[in-house]
Amino acid sequence: MLDLKNLPNSPGVYIYKNRAGEIIYVGKAINLKKRVSQYFLGRDALGPKTQSLVSQIDSIETHVVGSEIEALILESSLIKKYIPKYNSLLKDNRSYLYICITKEKNPRIFTAHFSRLPSQADIFGPFPNSSAVHSLLKTLRKIFPFKSQERHPPRPCLYCHLGLCPGPNPNPVVYRQNIQKIKKILNGKFTSLLSSLSREMKQASKKQDYESALQLRRQLDALTYITSGWYNLKSMSENINLSDDKNSQAINELETVLKPYFDINQIKRFEVYDISQLGNKYFVGAMVVWQHGHIDKSQYRKFKIKSKQIADDQFMLREVVSRRLRHPEWPLPDLIVVDGGKAQVSSVTTITDIPLIGLAKKFETIVLRHKNRWLEFNLPHNSSALLLLENLRNEAHRFANAYRKQLMQSFS
Numbered sequence: 001m002l003d004l005k006n007l008p009n010s011p012g013v014y015i016y017k018n019r020a021g022e023i024i025y026v027g028k029a030i031n032l033k034k035r036v037s038q039y040f041l042g043r044d045a046l047g048p049k050t051q052s053l054v055s056q057i058d059s060i061e062t063h064v065v066g067s068e069i070e071a072l073i074l075e076s077s078l079i080k081k082y083i084p085k086y087n088s089l090l091k092d093n094r095s096y097l098y099i100c101i102t103k104e105k106n107p108r109i110f111t112a113h114f115s116r117l118p119s120q121a122d123i124f125g126p127f128p129n130s131s132a133v134h135s136l137l138k139t140l141r142k143i144f145p146f147k148s149q150e151r152h153p154p155r156p157c158l159y160c161h162l163g164l165c166p167g168p169n170p171n172p173v174v175y176r177q178n179i180q181k182i183k184k185i186l187n188g189k190f191t192s193l194l195s196s197l198s199r200e201m202k203q204a205s206k207k208q209d210y211e212s213a214l215q216l217r218r219q220l221d222a223l224t225y226i227t228s229g230w231y232n233l234k235s236m237s238e239n240i241n242l243s244d245d246k247n248s249q250a251i252n253e254l255e256t257v258l259k260p261y262f263d264i265n266q267i268k269r270f271e272v273y274d275i276s277q278l279g280n281k282y283f284v285g286a287m288v289v290w291q292h293g294h295i296d297k298s299q300y301r302k303f304k305i306k307s308k309q310i311a312d313d314q315f316m317l318r319e320v321v322s323r324r325l326r327h328p329e330w331p332l333p334d335l336i337v338v339d340g341g342k343a344q345v346s347s348v349t350t351i352t353d354i355p356l357i358g359l360a361k362k363f364e365t366i367v368l369r370h371k372n373r374w375l376e377f378n379l380p381h382n383s384s385a386l387l388l389l390e391n392l393r394n395e396a397h398r399f400a401n402a403y404r405k406q407l408m409q410s411f412s
Contacts, residue, residue: 002057002058002060007032007060008032009031009033009034010032012029012032012063013026013029013065014026014027014028014029014035015060015061015062016057016084017061018056018058023084024053024057024086025084025087026084028068028074030068036060052086067226067227068132069136069139070188072129073185073186073187074188075127075128076124076127080125087128096126097112097125097130097133098111098113098114098123099111099123099124099186100118100122106166106175106176107179108149108150109146110148111130139226142222143218144179144182145159145163146166146179148165152165152168154168156168181196184196190223194223194227197216197219197223248293250385250388253383254385254389255267261355262355268291269290269292269332269333269334270290270333270334270335270336270337270392271288272338272392273317273320274339274396274397274399275320275339276400276404278404282404282408283305284403284404284407285320286300286303286403287300287302287320288300288399295392301324303323303324304407306319307319314343314344314347317347318348322351335354335356335357336352336354336355336357337356338356338357339358340358340361341358341367344358345357345368345369356369359389360376364378364389365377365378
């Protein structure tokens with residue numbers, strides 16, 4: 001019998017083990033007792049894979065920590081060490097994110113999926129929560145500015161003006177010291193780094209290097225702040241279902257939202273389109289695909305715009321979707337999503353009867369045409385369907401930009 005009453009009401013990491021003592025799942029929580037109890041109360045709300053996980057839990061181990069950043073890094077290290085069966089996204093290397101720190105003279109820091117990890121870099125992860133990773137790096141960058149791009153323009157960039165980038169020619173000694181401090185954080189050595197910063201600050205003050213001492217004081221205060229509380233990074237999701245079940249929930253919600261407007265019984269496949277352009281020379285389109293419960297990169301397609309060489313997103317979207325529809329060997333989607341609003345949606349509705357919606361970026365508004373009327377509405381910000389649409393739209397944007405940059409390099 002599992003003892004849930006004596007679990008701590010503290011932030012930390014929880015570990016589920018089966019009868020054989022094998023670790024089958026690792027997670028993190030703001031309140032360990034509340035989070036773990038959710039798995040065993042109201043099981044009807046759980047998806048099938050989460051129910052399967054719960055049925056195999058024989059014992060629970062918890063690790064209390066002081067902050068979200070510590071939990072995030074501890075969770076990652078435990079997943080990397082034990083590869084738990086039910087941290088199922090780990091099997092899909094397109095989903096878990098890693099933090100990469102290159103071994104260049106002035107190292108860069110960026111995120112990548114497993115299939116795109118560089119060979120010459122220090123790798124930290126995997127991290128199950130991509131939004132938490134981006135929030136973590138954004139927070140660290142405010143304390144220890146770092147480079148993320150391979151080539152920096154000769155002049156200061158926007159991030160330089162915001163104090164997030166050291167510029168094209170940083171002080172190599174100071175910059176590498178900052179990178180080492182970030183590595184300590186990603187290795188979970190918080191106490192050591194706090195002591196080191198305090199010691200460096202006192203030494204700088206003794207040498208009357210008050211500018212350096214002030215900078216170190218700011219770093220020490222900022223790091224103390226993010227390691228002494230739980231609400232300093234983006235809030236963790238309270239949805240306890242496993243990734244596959246969350247995906248099913250998102251699709252079910254999307255089907256429910258769209259059924260009043262389209263003849264949709266089930267969304268097994270949908271495609272998202274975006275256009276990328278630069279100047280008057282490089283115009284491309286991209287199609288990304290969601291099917292069978294996950295992103296399917298094998299179905300991605302890229303298009304070099306042929307019919308028009310001036311900036312016209314609507315015309316280009318129509319060309320891309322039209323060319324795609326001339327491929328009967330590609331499975332037809334149950335839904336098409338385009339990046340944009342009325343103009344983009346109307347440009348494609350003239351060439352297909354497939355249910356079609358737009359996702360307008362400013363307020364993430366869903367745009368569609370129903371019975372000769374335009375409809376616009378917004379889903380709740382915590383909607384799983386909205387999150388799925390946003391992720392696919394962002395993936396289409398990334399894929400299109402990558403193709404455009406590839407073309408630019410081939411012609412340069």
